[in-house]
Amino acid sequence: MPELPEVENVRQGLLSAVVGQTVSRVSLRRPDVVRGKKRPADLLKGQMITRVDRKGKQLALVTEMSGAGGGVCLCVHLGMTGSLRCHDPRKPFVPDGHTHVVWHMANGSRLAFRDPRRFGGIWTFASTDDLIEQRWSRLGPDALMIKPTQLHSGFRKTRRVLKAVLLDQSIVAGLGNIYVDELLFNCRVSPVRPACELDHKQVQQLVTRMRRLLDRAIRSGGSTLRDYTNAQGQPGGYQFSHKVYGRSGQACAQCGGLLSNATIAGRTTVYCEQCQE
């Protein structure tokens, strides 16, 4: 469930907890969560974490410079149930069966990657340039950065419906099922509307409202439905502001009619047939 607002909250929590810390030991309890070519040296052992970057729903733990183009880095994708949690040196921490990687820091704190469903994973790169070229270049612009012209050109090159296009990370990176439904309701636009039908003014409004929605969700700590917590283990509060997600059969906040539930683009979708055209 971690979408952009949740991942951004995790990123911000990691800034204070692990940036500047040196990794003294890495415990790889479940090797297959590290995808692609993995070298133990690439799991950051002996290196100092200097940055935590994000694009869309993906994070990067970056270490100090090593050759051209930036530091060695790990790309972490949380998938549906993945989490990155920091554990205080003074408190006991017993990794359970779903804790796949533990980074032990020189100051005694630990960073744990846990992911019961294992839709997430970790990718290793020799430099941030490699990460960008080999992986992040496949993503569209980040949802907080995208310009209306960029989204509009993404819309015009397909015949798919809005729901499918907004979920497509190669068009815009960071939205998932929750925030797409919330955004479409916020804009009063139907999820089954072909994306290519929107004119520039409508796309502009979509981008404006997308940024505002995501900003508010970030400031609320993201949405916690079941699993999500930030890097410090605290839940978010934006689930209390959801207008449509998870509210099928309940009253529309705008017209009072019943919210509909349908499978659109293979995803459960909640929307108001009356208000969203």
Added chain:
DNA sequence: AGGATAGCCTGCGGGC
């Protein structure tokens, strides 16, 4: 080749 669909994986909740 764009687009739809299956499969990955576990936990939980509804229904019998």
Added chain:
DNA sequence: TGCCCGCAGGCTATCC
């Protein structure tokens, strides 16, 4: 009470 099945969903692979 307990079991089984359906569902949740981001992303990749596969097929049409």
